[in-house]
Amino acid sequence: AEDVPGRVGTRFDLEKETELRFEVEAGDGAEQVEMELLSGMGEVFGSELNRNKKYTFGPGAKIAVFTWQGCSVNLYGKPEVAYVSKDTPMLLYLNTHAALEQMRKQAEKDNERGPRVMVVGPTDVGKSTVCRLLLSYAVRVGRRPTFVELDVGQSGVSVPGTVSALCIERPADVEEGFSVQAPLVYHFGSTTPGTNIKLYNKLTSCLADVFSQRCEVNRKASVGGCIINTCGWVKGSGYQALVHCASAFEVDVVLVLDHERLYNELKRDLPHFVRVVLLPKSGGVVERSKECRRDTRDEKIREYFYGFRGITFYPFSYEVRFSDVRIYKIGAPSIPDSCLPLGMSQDDTQLKLVPVTPGRDLTYHVLSVSSAEDGEDGVRKGIVETPVCGFIVVTNVDTQAQVMKVLSPAPRPLPRHTLLIMDIRFMDMK
Numbered sequence: 001a002e003d004v005p006g007r008v009g010t011r012f013d014l015e016k017e018t019e020l021r022f023e024v025e026a027g028d029g030a031e032q033v034e035m036e037l038l039s040g041m042g043e044v045f046g047s048e049l050n051r052n053k054k055y056t057f058g059p060g061a062k063i064a065v066f067t068w069q070g071c072s073v074n075l076y077g078k079p080e081v082a083y084v085s086k087d088t089p090m091l092l093y094l095n096t097h098a099a100l101e102q103m104r105k106q107a108e109k110d111n112e113r114g115p116r117v118m119v120v121g122p123t124d125v126g127k128s129t130v131c132r133l134l135l136s137y138a139v140r141v142g143r144r145p146t147f148v149e150l151d152v153g154q155s156g157v158s159v160p161g162t163v164s165a166l167c168i169e170r171p172a173d174v175e176e177g178f179s180v181q182a183p184l185v186y187h188f189g190s191t192t193p194g195t196n197i198k199l200y201n202k203l204t205s206c207l208a209d210v211f212s213q214r215c216e217v218n219r220k221a222s223v224g225g226c227i228i229n230t231c232g233w234v235k236g237s238g239y240q241a242l243v244h245c246a247s248a249f250e251v252d253v254v255l256v257l258d259h260e261r262l263y264n265e266l267k268r269d270l271p272h273f274v275r276v277v278l279l280p281k282s283g284g285v286v287e288r289s290k291e292c293r294r295d296t297r298d299e300k301i302r303e304y305f306y307g308f309r310g311i312t313f314y315p316f317s318y319e320v321r322f323s324d325v326r327i328y329k330i331g332a333p334s335i336p337d338s339c340l341p342l343g344m345s346q347d348d349t350q351l352k353l354v355p356v357t358p359g360r361d362l363t364y365h366v367l368s369v370s371s372a373e374d375g376e377d378g379v380r381k382g383i384v385e386t387p388v389c390g391f392i393v394v395t396n397v398d399t400q401a402q403v404m405k406v407l408s409p410a411p412r413p414l415p416r417h418t419l420l421i422m423d424i425r426f427m428d429m430k
């Protein structure tokens with residue numbers, strides 16, 4: 001098949017229950033790959049494809065077109081790899097969806113709540129993809145599930161260093177993923193939970209509380225249940241964080257991807273009524289290097305400020321006086337228990353707001369803008385548990401003039417004046 005002159009499509013004929021996997025070359029200047037469904041029916045991670053529409057995938061994309069009945073697909077451009085695989089766990093994933101849907105039906109009948117599902121496993125087993133699949137399938141049968149994103153390294157919802165929740169109202173877009181309108185986002189501040197596990201657990205509890213409150217007033221949300229994506233850190237405190245999450249959300253189902261020991265541990269440690277299920281990972285999931293992860297994080301921040309594909313944002317750059325803002329870091333460096341003041345615990349120090357004196361070293365840091373009202377009290381109680389309303393990046397600091405220049409999605413002035421500093425930095429190379 002000939003597309004625009006010079007661009008020849010490569011045709012793939014897929015038998016039923018097989019998938020076409022392809023990767024787009026990574027890096028700047030890499031050529032995009034277009035994909036078109038010619039006949040039959042196919043889906044990408046749970047979202048159905050339209051026939052004769054060209055879908056475009058940018059550098060680094062790793063895609064699978066799965067078909068239940070068989071289909072023909074054309075690829076245009078030069079994918080780094082492209083092959084058809086017969087060996088996919090999609091049938092098991094679909095069965096999992098069917099079981100969850102059964103639980104929702106039962107919940108509807110008994111006036112109970114729908115399934116709360118936690119997806120766990122080491123890195124690169126396709127946790128995010130399984131979440132996307134289950135959410136898209138649920139919404140396709142008319143449910144309104146909630147996506148809870150606890151992966152602070154590779155958030156699918158907001159910038160890295162955050163945890164969030166999102167009500168899913170339509171299937172993920174084939175090219176762009178879920179539409180992220182009005183997510184509930186909390187500041188964590190770093191890309192691994194280990195930096196401040198107390199804070200991480202606290203924020204998990206916050207999200208669980210907000211979700212439960214919503215379920216009390218919204219029947220559809222309650223029946224829809226939630227799908228929780230977690231971090232790939234499954235040992236030590238990382239494991240404890242999973243157990244904490246299971247109890248905070250009172251999860252009913254845990255899906256363990258490709259990790260038998262984790263499966264056995266969770267079976268042992270979670271209450272007996274929690275269904276722990278071991279699922280294989282898909283052979284299509286590609287391992288991602290450290291650099292690749294860092295690039296993805298950078299890209300996520302860039303998207304926040306500059307938009308994505310068809311939608312271009314024009315961020316603003318302006319000066320903020322030090323005297324107009326209060327900058328905090330959450331968590332004081334830990335000190336030995338024996339040195340703690342009487343009546344204070346290690347928990348208190350990890351959740352403490354430590355004022356940050358603006359200096360040069362603030363440059364390039366991402367700051368969360370807390371939605372907390374600008375109160376006059378110096379204690380700023382409750383800020384840790386308050387969602388954020390947006391992010392800015394410090395692009396320059398002038399200690400002499402006592403001002404910093406920031407990159408912001410909205411024009412001056414800042415909507416609020418309490419800022420929380422992240423470990424994460426973003427260098428604007430545009």
Ligand code: ATP
Pocket residue numbers: 021022061062063064122123124125126127128129130151154231232282283284285286
């Ligand atoms: P992490 O814990 O590191 O965030 P993860 O376990 O959540 O990773 P995913 O983000 O779901 O993993 O998947 C990793 C990559 O593999 C993604 O780019 C995804 O698009 C791709 N991928 C997932 N399933 C397939 C498949 N069947 N064929 C091809 N690519 C796939």
